[in-house]
Amino acid sequence: MAYTYYPGCSQEVSTKAYNLSTWAVAGALGLELVELDDWNCCGTSPSYSLRSLSTFALNARNLGLAERHSPGCDLVTICNGCFGIMDKTNRRLAEDAELRERVGEALAVIDLEYRGSVRVRHLLEVLVNDLGQETIQEKVTHPLEGLQVAPYLGCAFSRPSGIDDAEFPTALGDLLSWIGADVVDYPLRASCCGGILMMSDKKEVALKLVHNLLADAVRRGASCLATACPLCHLNVEAYQGQVNARFGTDFSLPVLFFTQLLGVSLGLGREELGLGTELVSAAALLAPHMT
Amino acid sequence: MVSVGQHENIEILSYGEVEEVSGYVGNFKVKVRKRARYVNEDLCTGCGLCQEKCPAKNILSEFDAGIGTRKAIYMPFAQAVPRVPVIDTENCIWFQKGKCGACQKLCPRGAVDFEQEDEVVELDVGTIIVATGFDLFDPIRAPEYGYDRLDNVLTSLEFERMINAAGPTGGKVLLKDGREPERVAILHCIGSRDERYNVYCSRVCCMWSLKFAHLVKEVTDAQIYELYIDMRSFGKGYEEFYKRLLKEGVIFIRGKGAEVTDVVEGPEEEGKLIVKCEDTLLGQLRRIPVDMVILSTGLEPRRDAVEVAHTFGLSRSADGFFLEKHPKLAPVETASDGVFIAGACQGPKDIPDTVAQAGAAAVVALGMMDKGRVALEPSIAQVNVERCSGCGECVMACPYSAIALVQGHAQVEETACKGCGTCVGHCLSRAITLLHFTDEQLVAEMRGALRLVEVA
């Protein structure tokens, strides 16, 4: 079964490693991804808060293209933000006739229509539910034994999508345990990273949230965080220095995309997985697991 | 319960379950499966020696809500009626490995019988009262409260057993490590008044939460926090009890507990359970460090309510509880004549309300039997035997099981027929008519209604 793949903008710039490792892992697991041709930005949450109509139109364009090019295929994304907005677009279009009409008008300008048939999925959920434990474990050659990983999903993976328990999602922890990692009990798994507040005048709030995320992971013995969203990833990785300066801590915790950890367990190489591009190096941590 | 057990007109079929109900008001046939308890009720004196000597121990006790233990042969609880133990075959060494048999050897009356089998008893009864009660919301479904994940997060029932003088801790309020808690939080509305689980109010929990606070105060010096959405002290004397607790120094926080976590944000939170909430009176988000959390888990329809409803021909309301015939005028009657409901199976209620409703159900049932006859609905189905082909469509279609095939023809049981007309529509041979709603009458009515009237 093929999936239409929507990488999202971040994966072309700041978090290339996520995109790279997604392709590598999909290849190794035999998951057929077809990148959506001519996709556009999902608008991200700021645009959604300010101009929801144009955001719905932006997303309907992607969904319409997916429907036209690969009818019947689910659309897979790897970013919680893109996932959330596309999923919401689908829901809103299904329940709001007036919105459907207005978005339809917008799409008509570019000779496109969207009939609402595309199901939006998050890669993590596809791996866990469509491939499943057995298929994945069969391919694991380098189980991550002894690696203490805190599974950090962020708030928008399971909310409001409902693809996992809203308050206590288990998909990431499950996947990591299948590939042999020691999954740290991490209650903050679905807590907010501060999102775009980090880039606003409410930065203090975001720093505090990231501080809490790091402090609890370290306290519970995690030697790295696994993420499933580029924005969460950026916040918990790139702002460790500022958190340290603000709170007098000395965090230096590697943060890895779950696809990178999965890739390591499948025996894939550093380059394919975009390893070495982390801001906090995971080289020493992963060395025992890489050939 | 003991006096019920001794009453000459009451026979208790304990450890039994109704498997099938047929017939109709005044003439029900009920099949009850009496499960094998592997102890002969007639011989057992309830001395308890078997239970004392049984080597299969440390099995979590259902009655103690899992915070106490029992043996493999056990009396469900001290006051159980009848005072006869039961063997839990899954944990019994004899049933699992074919060895042991200590209870059988030691029983002075020879009452232990490993060969005992389920027994199916058939009863002829005139009326039935269903009083199957409720289930408690399982807080594992709301993982944000840490139940089963964090130590010292208890359900209401677990706490109820803990505070009971005859319970596993002898009535002491204790943390997992044996210490007494210094701070206890009681969280209302867990699983009730919550769009995700049950939208209704479970009605009893505000009051038992107050009771808990009062009891904790009695046996410890702990500071107690009650986190509530709003207090529903609805019954006689209840508001007064609430007032009393306010004076006793319990801290009431208006705001639903949002989360229980062990993620600490400061030294004062080390080693504590943190209750997060929005204090809507202060207008602030709060983190309250405590040692013990009691989740006031709400009441739910029993897991098997669907099957029980089916067996007894009951309907259920949107919340899943059994439905009364009319909320005001027929609160204990149901859609099935002669079947009554009482207690928490009809909806969340406390003991006083349960007892009142049970009394009402008993009286209505007795009154009905005392009369010895029932008034029938005037509009019931009637079969024209000449026309009936005996195909049985109507038997399948009847929602009240009021039609049977007798000697190749449909026969309507008049006491059970509700005159709904479903069979009339299903009958391929047009052999059934509904009295007072015959085709002729309906057609005439329509003619009248559709008649063209000259308007002057």
Ligand SMILES: Cc1cc2nc3c(=O)[nH]c(=O)nc-3n(C[C@H](O)[C@H](O)[C@H](O)COP(=O)(O)OP(=O)(O)OC[C@H]3O[C@@H](n4cnc5c(N)ncnc54)[C@H](O)[C@@H]3O)c2cc1C
């Ligand atoms: C923690 C807690 C504290 C409470 N504290 C108070 C309090 O202080 N004061 C107060 O007034 N109320 C209190 N209540 C409420 C009280 O428990 C209920 O009002 C009362 O139990 C309802 O009685 P019932 O007979 O309807 O149901 P239940 O007590 O649930 O009894 C139903 C019985 O039916 C049996 N049964 C179920 N299905 C079947 C079947 N298919 N066949 C045969 N038997 C079956 C069950 O095993 C059970 O014995 C409390 C409840 C809880 C959970």
